[in-house]
Each structure stands twice: as C-alpha cells, then as structure tokens.
Amino acid sequence: MSSRDFDLNQTRDRLFADPQTPVAAFRFDDRVARVFDDMIERSVPGYRTIVTAIGLLGERLARPHSRCYDLGCSLGAVSLALAQRIQLPGCEIIAVDNAWPMLAQMRRRLAALEPLPTPVRPVCADLADVRIDNASLVVLNFTLQFVPLPQRADLIARIHQGLVPGGVLILSEKIALEDPRQQALFTELHHAFKRAQGYSGLEIARKRAALENVLVPEPLAVHRHRIEQAGFTSVEVWFQYFNFLSLIAIKAPASTGQSHE
Numbered sequence: 001m002s003s004r005d006f007d008l009n010q011t012r013d014r015l016f017a018d019p020q021t022p023v024a025a026f027r028f029d030d031r032v033a034r035v036f037d038d039m040i041e042r043s044v045p046g047y048r049t050i051v052t053a054i055g056l057l058g059e060r061l062a063r064p065h066s067r068c069y070d071l072g073c074s075l076g077a078v079s080l081a082l083a084q085r086i087q088l089p090g091c092e093i094i095a096v097d098n099a100w101p102m103l104a105q106m107r108r109r110l111a112a113l114e115p116l117p118t119p120v121r122p123v124c125a126d127l128a129d130v131r132i133d134n135a136s137l138v139v140l141n142f143t144l145q146f147v148p149l150p151q152r153a154d155l156i157a158r159i160h161q162g163l164v165p166g167g168v169l170i171l172s173e174k175i176a177l178e179d180p181r182q183q184a185l186f187t188e189l190h191h192a193f194k195r196a197q198g199y200s201g202l203e204i205a206r207k208r209a210a211l212e213n214v215l216v217p218e219p220l221a222v223h224r225h226r227i228e229q230a231g232f233t234s235v236e237v238w239f240q241y242f243n244f245l246s247l248i249a250i251k252a253p254a255s256t257g258q259s260h261e
C-alpha cells in the first residue's frame with residue numbers, strides 16, 4: 001500500500017495537506033465523506049456543542065405526529081442527536097442531502113444503530129426539490145451557506161410554509177461581518193482555531209481557496225431579514241463562537257380566532 005492509499009483510507013482529514021495536488025472547488029465527494037467527522041469537528045468552532053444542543057432543543061420542541069427535518073444532513077450527526085433524544089408517538093426524522101457519498105455513509109451508520117427511539121428516513125435530494133410538510137422542527141446546520149444565493153429566500157419561505165404553527169427553524173451558519181476590521185479579526189480567529197486543531201497554514205490556505213464561491217457566508221442582518229420576510233415572527237441567536245453562529249426562529253402560533261380590536 002502506498003502512503004497515498006494509506007492517507008485516503010484514514011479518517012483524519014489531510015485532504016488539503018499535499019502541496020502538489022492542484023486545488024479544485026470543494027465538493028462533498030467520497031474523499032470528503034470518509035474524513036467528514038474529523039473535518040467538521042476541527043473546522044467549525046463549537047460544532048459538537050451545537051449538535052448536542054440541537055438534540056436537547058429537539059427533545060423540547062418536537063411534537064407528536066409531526067416531522068423533524070435535517071436539511072443537508074451529511075453523515076447524520078443532527079439526525080442521530082434528535083433520534084436519540086425524541087421519544088414521541090408518530091414522530092419521524094427526514095434527513096436530506098444531495099451528495100450520494102455522504103448519504104451512503106449515513107445509511108451505513110444508521111443501520112448499525114437501529115432501532116432508534118425515533119426513526120430516521122434518509123432522502124437523497126436537492127433542497128430545491130424537497131417538500132416540507134407537517135414539520136415541528138427544521139434544522140439547517142451549516143447547510144444554507146452552500147445553497148446558491150438566489151435560492152436561499154425560497155428555501156426559507158418553503159420551510160416557513162411547511163412548519164406547523166409555533167414550529168421552529170434552527171439555522172447554523174458561518175457568517176460574514178459587515179465591518180471589514182471585524183471580518184479580518186474573525187477570519188484570523190477562525191484560522192487560529194484551525195491551527196490549534198492541528199491544521200497547517202498551507203492546509204488552511206488551500207481549503208480556503210477550494211471553498212471560495214462554494215461556501216458563501218452572509219451577514220447576520222441578511223439572515224434575520226430573510227427569516228422575517230419569510231413570515232417568522234421571532235428570531236434569536238442562541239450560540240456563537242467567532243464567525244459561526246446558530247439562530248432559532250419561531251413561526252407564529254395558531255391564531256386563537258379572537259379579535260383584539
């Protein structure tokens with residue numbers, strides 16, 4: 001076995017370590033699927049904490065006889081956190097991703113853990129084509145940042161429509177800072193985080209180039225505006241670590257039918 005084969009088989013992310021390999025646009029392919037757990041944990045400050053907390057949020061917010069959606073599920077970390085925490089009649093988790101290698105790996109992982117307290121249904125589809133219906137909870141955990149900008153408003157609007165009254169969207173994103181000095185500082189802090197996680201300066205620079213125009217962060221104000229435009233009546237940040245944050249947005253509860261005039 002050559003050292004290259006060995007690298008491809010191990011689970012530690014060294015995908016951007018080789019200076020000889022040309023940098024191509026980032027894709028969720030087979031090589032990424034193999035190292036994804038390690039990659040996201042060492043790249044996204046607070047990732048583990050967020051996933052654990054989404055399990056707790058799900059336990060509190062999911063409703064009986066409704067669906068929870070994990071959109072852009074990758075290897076299913078959020079779906080599993082929800083499935084292990086939620087114990088309600090008639091509840092199911094729909095886990096959607098358009099990258100076959102990611103979903104295939106997730107299916108293998110699920111098979112080893114089933115039966116889970118709440119069933120998880122993996123769906124290979126683009127989010128533009130997914131019907132969201134009877135949802136008490138929808139999670140976009142670092143997924144919207146990969147959706148083309150012109151499609152983002154429609155996705156958030158369809159999520160709002162598919163939620164039951166009082167239903168909740170959890171949106172985690174890498175954000176852009178509006179003040180250029182803050183943007184420079186937060187970028188440096190994120191890179192310092194990655195260095196502390198064992199990535200070299202070269203790996204950081206090469207991955208950054210691969211993500212250019214693929215992962216497109218937006219300012220918090222843009223997210224808030226889009227979420228409010230879609231009809232959500234309440235939005236709060238519940239987690240932030242440098243330029244990575246998570247929002248919780250609530251759909252208005254069912255009207256009581258009483259007039260306050």
Ligand SMILES: Nc1ncnc2c1ncn2[C@@H]1O[C@H](C[S@+](CC[C@H]([NH3+])C(=O)[O-])CC(=O)[O-])[C@@H](O)[C@H]1O
Nearest residue numbers: 028072073074077097098099126127141142143146
């Ligand atoms: N249009 C799309 N349709 C479907 N899936 C998509 C689309 N665009 C991107 N994806 C999928 O969204 C996921 C984004 S990763 C989410 C981590 C996960 N939520 C986690 O909590 O571990 C975040 C990251 O890698 O930074 C990938 O699996 C893509 O294939």
Ligand SMILES: O=C(O)C(=O)Cc1ccccc1
Nearest residue numbers: 039040043044174207211215
């Ligand atoms: O690595 C980065 O710089 C990121 O912003 C996060 C990330 C994590 C996993 C895949 C793609 C991007």
